[in-house]
Amino acid sequence: MTEPWSEAELGDLLAMLPRPPAAWTEAAAAAPALEMAIEQLRLLGPVDAELREREVDRLEQALRLAGVEPTVELRTALRRRLDVH
Amino acid sequence: MLTAAASDSQIVAACRAGDRDAWQRLVERFDRYVLGIIRHGYRVPPQDAEDVFQEVFIKAYARLGDLRNDDAIGPWLAGITRRTCLTRLRTRVDEPVDSLDEETADEAALEQVERAMDVDAALRRLPEACQEILERFFRDDQPYAQIAAELGLPAGTIASRISRCLSKLKVELEGRQEPVSASGHTR
Numbered sequence: 155m156t157e158p159w160s161e162a163e164l165g166d167l168l169a170m171l172p173r174p175p176a177a178w179t180e181a182a183a184a185a186p187a188l189e190m191a192i193e194q195l196r197l198l199g200p201v202d203a204e205l206r207e208r209e210v211d212r213l214e215q216a217l218r219l220a221g222v223e224p225t226v227e228l229r230t231a232l233r234r235r236l237d238v239h
Numbered sequence: 240m241l242t243a244a245a246s247d248s249q250i251v252a253a254c255r256a257g258d259r260d261a262w263q264r265l266v267e268r269f270d271r272y273v274l275g276i277i278r279h280g281y282r283v284p285p286q287d288a289e290d291v292f293q294e295v296f297i298k299a300y301a302r303l304g305d306l307r308n309d310d311a312i313g314p315w316l317a318g319i320t321r322r323t324c325l326t327r328l329r330t331r332v333d334e335p336v337d338s339l340d341e342e343t344a345d346e347a348a349l350e351q352v353e354r355a356m357d358v359d360a361a362l363r364r365l366p367e368a369c370q371e372i373l374e375r376f377f378r379d380d381q382p383y384a385q386i387a388a389e390l391g392l393p394a395g396t397i398a399s400r401i402s403r404c405l406s407k408l409k410v411e412l413e414g415r416q417e418p419v420s421a422s423g424h425t426r
Contacts, residue, residue, distance in 0.1 A: 159358075159412050161405045167355040168362070168377035170279070171271035178289055179270050182296035183263040189300070231293060 181231035188228070188235050190220035195236070243363075248309035255303060266296055269313065271359060273320050275352040280344050281324035284331075291327050295320045313356070361411040369404035376401050 173179070181188075194216040213232050217224035241253055241261055250268065253261030273295050277283045283291050298319050306315050325343065362370055371390065375381045376397075387394035 159409050161402070161409070164358060164405055164408055164412075165377050167351070167358040168373060169380075170351060170355040171275045171359060172378045174270050174274045174292060175289075178274075178292055179266055181293055182270065183266040185266075185296055185300040186257075186259050186262055188297075234290070234293060235297065 177227040180225070181227050184222055184228050184231060187217065187220040187222040188232050191216035191222075191232055192235060194219040246310075247312045251303070251306065251309040251312050262300065265312070269316055272313065272352065272356050273316060275355060276317060276320045276349065277324055279348040279352055280321070281328065282345070283324055283327060287327050287331075291320075291323050294327075295323050298323065357412065358408070361408055364411055365404065365407055369407055372397070372400055373404050373408070 191213070195212060198212060198216065213229045214224040217228055217232060222228060241250060241258075241264055245253075245264070247268070250261050250265050254265055270292075274288070274292060277288050277291050277295075295316065299316055302319075306312065321344065328343065362373060365373075372386060375386050375389075381389075383397040384394055386392070386397050392400070
């Protein structure tokens with residue numbers, strides 16, 4: 155037997171789970187593209203000092219090759235992924 | 240093509256088939272839930288919450304093949320979230336490592352998160368107009384005047400519309416013979 159729901163409780167429970175910031179959800183939703191972008195970066199070759207200077211270009215290129223527009227949020231998410239790889 | 244009413248298992252199956260839109264749908268269905276566990280269940284500091292949130296979905300995507308029962312995606316994600324929260328809390332220098340274990344979780348808060356997901360699942364079954372007004376009032380904290388202006392409704396009707404929609408939500412929740420939470424648990 156479950157307890158009946160009061161309107162006050164419903165209001166509290168609705169307020170309890172707000173949507174995360176849009177950028178968080180966008181980055182999480184891009185996980186498949188990020189995986190592909192990491193693979194693209196691997197194919198593009200090792201990162202040397204010269205290439206590091208062009209890291210932003212590399213990240214953008216990898217994301218485009220993975221089929222997504224390289225927004226700031228996705229570049230950040232990809233960089234985060236690369237840090238843990 | 241998945242419909243808005245697609246079940247969790249349908250979404251997971253589409254994800255396994257490489258459907259990127261399905262993965263996005265899965266993230267959008269469970270993002271509140273994952274964040275709820277992070278914030279309420281483990282009180283992960285705000286500066287770490289985003290990293291934990293992203294890590295949960297990265298792990299979930301990488302390990303989706305390990306999920307044995309597609310209907311259990313909610314509890315499975317909750318497990319990943321709980322472990323990721325604990326790992327993160329253990330790495331914080333100001334926390335004694337030995338003091339952190341499963342008891343770190345606020346179980347009462349986690350139960351409330353489960354109930355909140357029940358409500359969220361019921362909300363998604365309501366007419367769009369009701370979803371909109373309840374979201375705006377309770378989740379976005381919008382005042383009556385703003386809701387009225389943006390939805391093109393008479394300001395004096397907002398309170399009664401909210402009340403009617405809450406009643407519908409209540410009926411939706413209580414009308415189910417076997418209440419099952421959005422996370423897959425039977426209440």
